[in-house]
Amino acid sequence: MDARTITAKERMAIPRQKMPAQDPVERAGNFNEVNLGLTPEQAQQEALRCIQCKDPVCIAGCPVNIKIDQFIKLIAEGDFMGAVRKIKEDNVLPSICGRVCPQEDQCEKVCVIGKKHEPVAIGNLERFVGDYERTSGQKIDPKIAPPTGKSVAVVGSGPASLSCANDLAQYGHKVVVFEALHELGGVLMYGIPEFRLPKEIVHEELDGLRRMGIEFRTDVVVGRTITIDELMEEEEFDAVFIGVGAGLPWFMGIPGENLVGVLAANEFLTRVNLMKAYDFPKSSDTPVFDCKGKNVAVFGGGNTAMDAVRTAKRLGAEHAYIVYRRSEKEMPAREEEIHNAKEEGIEFLLLTTPLEFVGNDQAWLTGAKCQKMELGAPDDSGRRRPVPVEGSEYILPIDMAIISIGNGSNPLIHQTTPDIEVSKRETIVVDINTMQTSKENVYAGGDIVTGGATVILAMGAGRTAAAAINEKLVGKAKNFDEW
Amino acid sequence: MYRIVSAIFLAENIKKFEIEAPRIAKKRKAGQFVIVRINPNGERIPLTIADSDPEKGTITIIAQGAGKSTHELNRKEAGDSIADVVGPLGNPSHIENFGTAVSIGGGVGTAIAFPTAAALKEAGNYVITINGARSKELVILEDEMKAVSDEAYITTDDGSYGFHGFVTQKLQELIDSGKKIDFVLAIGPIPMMKAVAEVTRPYGIKTVVSLNPIMIDGTGMCGGCRVTVGGEVKFGCIDGPEFDAHQVDFKNLADRNRIYQHEEHEADQAAGHKCNLTGQA
Ligand SMILES: Cc1cc2nc3c(=O)[nH]c(=O)nc-3n(C[C@H](O)[C@H](O)[C@H](O)COP(=O)(O)OP(=O)(O)OC[C@H]3O[C@@H](n4cnc5c(N)ncnc54)[C@H](O)[C@@H]3O)c2cc1C
Ligand SMILES: Cc1cc2nc3c(=O)[nH]c(=O)nc-3n(C[C@H](O)[C@H](O)[C@H](O)COP(=O)(O)OP(=O)(O)OC[C@H]3O[C@@H](n4cnc5c(N)ncnc54)[C@H](O)[C@@H]3O)c2cc1C
Numbered sequence: 001m002d003a004r005t006i007t008a009k010e011r012m013a014i015p016r017q018k019m020p021a022q023d024p025v026e027r028a029g030n031f032n033e034v035n036l037g038l039t040p041e042q043a044q045q046e047a048l049r050c051i052q053c054k055d056p057v058c059i060a061g062c063p064v065n066i067k068i069d070q071f072i073k074l075i076a077e078g079d080f081m082g083a084v085r086k087i088k089e090d091n092v093l094p095s096i097c098g099r100v101c102p103q104e105d106q107c108e109k110v111c112v113i114g115k116k117h118e119p120v121a122i123g124n125l126e127r128f129v130g131d132y133e134r135t136s137g138q139k140i141d142p143k144i145a146p147p148t149g150k151s152v153a154v155v156g157s158g159p160a161s162l163s164c165a166n167d168l169a170q171y172g173h174k175v176v177v178f179e180a181l182h183e184l185g186g187v188l189m190y191g192i193p194e195f196r197l198p199k200e201i202v203h204e205e206l207d208g209l210r211r212m213g214i215e216f217r218t219d220v221v222v223g224r225t226i227t228i229d230e231l232m233e234e235e236e237f238d239a240v241f242i243g244v245g246a247g248l249p250w251f252m253g254i255p256g257e258n259l260v261g262v263l264a265a266n267e268f269l270t271r272v273n274l275m276k277a278y279d280f281p282k283s284s285d286t287p288v289f290d291c292k293g294k295n296v297a298v299f300g301g302g303n304t305a306m307d308a309v310r311t312a313k314r315l316g317a318e319h320a321y322i323v324y325r326r327s328e329k330e331m332p333a334r335e336e337e338i339h340n341a342k343e344e345g346i347e348f349l350l351l352t353t354p355l356e357f358v359g360n361d362q363a364w365l366t367g368a369k370c371q372k373m374e375l376g377a378p379d380d381s382g383r384r385r386p387v388p389v390e391g392s393e394y395i396l397p398i399d400m401a402i403i404s405i406g407n408g409s410n411p412l413i414h415q416t417t418p419d420i421e422v423s424k425r426e427t428i429v430v431d432i433n434t435m436q437t438s439k440e441n442v443y444a445g446g447d448i449v450t451g452g453a454t455v456i457l458a459m460g461a462g463r464t465a466a467a468a469i470n471e472k473l474v475g476k477a478k479n480f481d482e483w
Numbered sequence: 484m485y486r487i488v489s490a491i492f493l494a495e496n497i498k499k500f501e502i503e504a505p506r507i508a509k510k511r512k513a514g515q516f517v518i519v520r521i522n523p524n525g526e527r528i529p530l531t532i533a534d535s536d537p538e539k540g541t542i543t544i545i546a547q548g549a550g551k552s553t554h555e556l557n558r559k560e561a562g563d564s565i566a567d568v569v570g571p572l573g574n575p576s577h578i579e580n581f582g583t584a585v586s587i588g589g590g591v592g593t594a595i596a597f598p599t600a601a602a603l604k605e606a607g608n609y610v611i612t613i614n615g616a617r618s619k620e621l622v623i624l625e626d627e628m629k630a631v632s633d634e635a636y637i638t639t640d641d642g643s644y645g646f647h648g649f650v651t652q653k654l655q656e657l658i659d660s661g662k663k664i665d666f667v668l669a670i671g672p673i674p675m676m677k678a679v680a681e682v683t684r685p686y687g688i689k690t691v692v693s694l695n696p697i698m699i700d701g702t703g704m705c706g707g708c709r710v711t712v713g714g715e716v717k718f719g720c721i722d723g724p725e726f727d728a729h730q731v732d733f734k735n736l737a738d739r740n741r742i743y744q745h746e747e748h749e750a751d752q753a754a755g756h757k758c759n760l761t762g763q764a
């Protein structure tokens with residue numbers, strides 16, 4: 001079918017293209033990516049489903065307002081590189097966002113096709129375009145303005161920092177990224193597993209940023225190795241962007257939580273993803289709890305919980321449970337990941353809450369005392385509040401418990417930079433139009449400002465900050481395209 | 484990569500390294516540590532900064548071979564490099580003029596206690612050091628400790644050198660002799676720190692220990708280093724590593740440090756080391 005001659009009826013007859021994926025049984029035994037990506041033919045078919053609305057409401061559904069209608073049109077016309085260029089005007093990491101964005105709650109949720117049929121697969125198309133650029137060998141190297149003589153320090157290397165660094169470099173500033181860990185990428189590297197986001201992709205995006213002249217320094221904990229004030233006064237950076245992410249995993253505060261075998265999802269995932277503990281002891285020196293034949297329960301219902309439980313399954317867990325106190329409808333995880341988890345044999349214990357962990361005389365975890373819940377009246381958030389069912393307590397026998405109920409904020413920066421204002425929750429307070437903190441020339445964005453959120457929101461914040469920093473340092477910017 | 488400038492054994496299995504890390508050398512304070520990764524497949528392990536030379540841009544660390552990573556480190560020589568050194572991490576020791584301060588070190592804990600003992604001396608304390616080892620060959624930093632002490636004692640479990648007995652016995656002896664002790668710092672194996680806490684508790688002597696939970700990032704992200712202090716969850720890397728000895732749940736720390744024992748043991752065996760737990764190859 002041709003993009004120019006296709007009739008409305010023909011469009012509507014095209015089914016939403018199904019992304020090929022690894023077989024569930026097979027993939028539950030490996031760490032390779034689950035989804036295999038649309039073929040070019042599929043992508044074009046899918047693109048034809050978009051009716052090119054006069055008022056493309058999908059754009060408002062995207063936190064960075066990607067010109068969705070326009071990039072999809074270019075795909076339909078077969079101009080894949082044109083589509084890459086169009087997306088990159090608003091989002092520098094399409095291969096990543098196309099994979100991890102909660103599309104069903106954002107752009108795809110408002111797509112008009114979704115009213116009667118399934119919405120256009122915007123996320124899958126974005127992923128296709130990003131991958132096309134990566135694999136076709138035709139890299140778009142972004143335009144870079146002449147050097148301004150100004151320099152900006154970017155703290156942390158998660159998505160907020162990377163998008164901020166990208167834009168700052170395009171504006172012509174010298175950018176140095178300081179990262180605490182030995183690897184760059186933030187949650188993209190240490191949190192989200194390989195089977196959802198291959199690390200190769202993150203590496204390639206980082207290479208692109210290096211080619212733009214951005215400098216990366218690992219092993220630098222800002223607040224400890226060097227403070228924000230020192231960055232500005234001694235190293236003479238003109239401005240600083242803070243994108244240090246969330247931190248300090250929360251625990252539930254129930255008895256037995258300190259038994260051996262109870263750990264935070266961040267620890268489990270960091271061991272496996274960042275430290276490659278699945279290769280222990282062969283080519284990694286970092287161990288992880290030996291899940292083979294064991295029962296593992298993950299407490300929580302977000303993306304982190306899904307990643308942890310699917311990782312435990314891949315490490316050989318006999319039973320891998322999600323224990324969540326509300327019902328599936330309330331789960332904050334991406335729909336697709338819940339679906340994938342089920343396919344892989346993850347067991348969902350919904351409307352269930354742990355009361356206490358129990359262990360043996362060696363202080364090793366042996367089980368979780370759980371209680372069933374039922375949904376009562378809606379609470380302030382409009383979600384029906386779970387209430388305990390009396391007498392429903394039982395012991396779930398488990399060998400490892402992974403706590404995944406969210407994160408507080410990392411205190412290192414504001415402890416050592418008292419003039420940066422933080423909220424009661426210890427998130428950094430910013431002016432949302434500029435992302436400027438209470439400290440002159442210091443900006444912040446991403447999870448350290450919002451609390452645990454999403455990759456795309458973090459990236460959006462990084463871009464907003466970059467624009468504001470640029471304006472502060474050299475005055476109003478021209479459009480990137482005008483250079 | 485971080486270059487090793489010098490590497491010498493202080494005792495069997497305990498090696499001292501000077502490593503180029505200028506930013507850290509400039510910044511570190513007594514009581515802080517670094518996390519090192521020896522090679523690109525390496526584990527991230529915490530080690531205390533024993534000393535630094537800001538002019539030369541070097542830091543000193545002292546490591547005892549415990550498992551695969553520390554054994555591998557201890558095979559490194561001057562001129563070799565290690566993949567990562569990050570820090571300084573943790574809070575600096577709280578240093579003030581307490582009056583009479585006793586610094587107690589057990590085994591490699593002596594190395595960890597050294598910088599804080601030196602800082603206590605500098606702050607005007609009357610410093611007594613008690614350093615314990617299993618036997619004479621394992622005594623480390625004797626001269627260095629003497630140099631920062633008003634009184635320095637060595638104890639050995641087998642009596643082959645110094646006082647015959649445990650550091651806690653020596654401490655008790657000092658207390659019994661009527662010496663007014665205002666502050667105790669104890670660093671060493673968990674049972675030793677627990678025993679010191681029990682000695683000082685009845686006298687209400689302010690006692691601080693430096694805890695050694697398992698760590699990964701050292702920035703408060705993973706929660707692996709959590710310890711129970713005063714019934715609350717604290718993070719060793721952010722809130723510590725030093726805590727009020729009378730509030731620490733030592734049993735919980737000892738239990739939790741065993742989590743990967745089974746896995747670590749296999750790795751170390753696979754790497755061909757003698758087993759520290761059973762003494763067998
Ligand atoms: C397991 C998991 C799965 C997720 N899945 C999804 C998903 O599917 N879709 C989605 O949209 N979102 C997901 N999220 C959330 C998303 O990853 C985060 O919202 C996003 O990464 C936040 O980006 P950031 O740049 O603010 O911080 P981060 O990605 O957290 O990066 C912060 C970086 O700063 C570094 N740092 C911290 N302190 C310092 C310091 N003092 N000095 C120097 N560097 C420092 C850290 O080491 C880290 O590298 C997931 C999160 C997790 C944990
Ligand atoms: C803040 C801090 C400062 C430290 N300073 C020093 C120092 O200056 N010099 C020094 O020699 N060691 C120090 N340690 C201990 C050192 O980090 C461990 O010995 C090391 O991580 C063990 O790694 P491995 O692979 O060699 O042994 P593994 O094979 O990992 O472990 C060997 C044995 O040690 C136990 N163990 C594992 N991790 C730790 C740990 N973090 N602490 C104690 N025991 C552990 C294991 O359960 C096992 O029984 C410090 C630890 C912390 C947390």
Ligand code: SF4
Pocket residue numbers: 061062063064065066068091097098101102103106107108122123126456
């Ligand atoms: S970035 Fe996310 S929300 Fe925006 S278009 Fe892409 S998938 Fe949709």
Ligand code: SF4
Pocket residue numbers: 049050051052053056057058059068069072110111112113120122
């Ligand atoms: S709302 Fe849906 S159909 Fe309309 S332009 Fe956006 S993607 Fe296309």
Ligand code: FES
Pocket residue numbers: 697698699700701702703704705706707708709718719720721
């Ligand atoms: S080492 Fe990870 S939180 Fe302390």
